[in-house]
Amino acid sequence: MKTTRSVQWLAAAILPLTFFGCKKDSIEAPVNTIEKSTITVQNVLQSKPLVESGTFQGTGSPLIMPGGSAVIRFSAAKGEALSFATMYGASNDLFFAPDNPGIQVYDASGMPIEGDVSNQIKLWDNGTRANQKPGATVNHPGVAESKNITEVTGNDAQGNGYLPASSLVKATLKYAGNSVFILTIQNTSGGTANETPLSPGVWAVSYIVGGNLLNPAPLFTKGQATANGLTSIAEAGDNVPLSNYISSITGIFTPLSPVLVVVYNGVDNPLFKLGENDRGQGLKDLAQKGDASVLASFLKGKTGIKAVYVLPAANSTVLLPMIGSTQGSTVSQEISFVKGDRLAIATMYGFSNDWFFATGTEGIDPLKKGDVSSAIGLYNNGTAIDQFPGAGITQFNLAGTPLAESSPITAVPNPNAFTTLPATKDIVKVTVQ
Known part of the structure; x- marks a missing residue:
């Protein structure tokens, strides 16, 4: 494959995943916040054709x-x-x-x-x-x-x-x-x-x-x-x-959907809990279609939720991986917080049936600066039957219709039944500055 191929046709054609999250939604943190940071999420996957x-x-x-x-x-x-x-x-x-x-x-x-x-x-x-x-x-x-x-x-x-x-x-x-x-x-x-x-x-x-x-x-x-x-x-x-x-030249290629970022305090992970089924609040839409808007709208104004953001990549909306020498897409957001606040992040593994990258139980402490990618895991939403990632006829972003199932949310094993993935940190990089 010629690595010098322009990636702009990819950005223009990444299927329905691109249509969600073009609008940034936010709820400003309370006026008594005493800290500000910028969270940055980048698709650092060295993709294969x-x-x-x-x-x-x-x-x-x-x-x-x-x-x-x-x-x-x-x-x-x-x-x-x-x-x-x-x-x-x-x-x-x-x-x-x-x-x-x-x-x-x-x-x-x-x-x-x-x-x-x-x-x-x-x-x-x-x-x-x-x-x-x-x-x-x-x-x-x-x-x-x-x-x-x-x-x-x-x-x-x-x-x-x-x-x-x-x-x-x-x-x-x-x-x-x-x-x-x-x-x-x-x-x-x-x-x-x-x-x-x-x-x-x-x-x-x-x-x-x-x-x-x-x-x-x-x-x-x-x-x-x-x-x-x-x-x-x-x-x-x-x-x-x-x-x-x-x-x-065989391996993984996947975009990431517009990134959901939530600032919260005094409540458990507001997105999901391992071992429980999808809560029906919109995570399914993110995990299957890359649409974070439903979950973002649900979380607005809920107890313990201080701010909600949906971050689309410039030009492409989705976060494209590294293609040859072209760097992967990056999104950033300035956040306001007080000591004790936590960050929750979620984004779809775009070429899957219902896998998503997200922070776990503890979330991210916004006071911790630098690379916090270790807080991100890959999870199976349990709402769609899995197929080989990037080669499934029912994967939404490959023009398919997911086949429903109802199973608890689990961590995706690596290697899994289909392939061996790069380490999560080699796909999603998250930094706080």
Whole structure:
């Protein structure tokens, strides 16, 4: 992914999360406050463009021999696609892969696609070796050349003939529920003029943000030179170099919703309590949709609540993560307080079903200056069924409708059932000055 890509289209297109919290609500602290501080919240996540990636190989042996198969299990949101690459083993530098951005797994209405998707598989020439007649007698590695990646249709540049890729590799998609898919890749080349083993391969799924894939060509680009280790697959069936590269750009991408900040005194955490269900006061709207306005309105004027703020980021409303060398979004607010006051903070993990970052039972002492990020935890609101963060068909900010559940609020474990997250302090930084 080109890290120099402008992030402004992200800011403009971050889906419904961006529509909440554009108005700052506040209740001024009492006139007898004796202290002032500024609280600053920043999204410091070093984001990655790929939500998932991995490797695959044959059952029982690394090679996928004629008649054999391999399985890829992955999650995806609407608009996300699966890309993969595997070597045409009996060639100098050919590989099978879908064209970019990969195999689409939902139709236009958001329904999962199932069945034979072999017609999306193509045969490609890596452009780094002159092609000999494919078969067991091919000499590896062969004569070097320097050309761009091209699709092989019927004949290669040297005039060698090939059946359609869909006649040699069968790809079958099955929906396993809750945004999880299983793709089975079967070697059907046996007995044909192009009989070949398939090598161990690499697969990837890109995040989609505002209808645009962050990396629509994670493995290769047609018409450009091969890169990032693909040659090792195409020439030798070695998937390690490309896997290492893909792993390095796979991880977490999430915006944070407009930040709710509450100054309170003499009451417990006014937002939630671990082990209890959502109170029905508006935290659900924040955790599922990034809308802090409902909870902010509820808290106004309540006993012990001294001030309420909703802080949207400039230009983007949501707090975008770090993208390449571009710093993540920051919001700040001056607060007034007296000794004994506490601060509560909450913001949505934007690409989740109902996760939110928040202060715990003790809140934050505004008299404590400096980095107070250790007071922030990640919690599951218990009001929506969870899916892979950033790859869920029912995640609100990925154009979905959350599926309701009713469970107590819990801390999100790390690693969790879906992925391993960076430490909370490496996503949300909170300082008081």
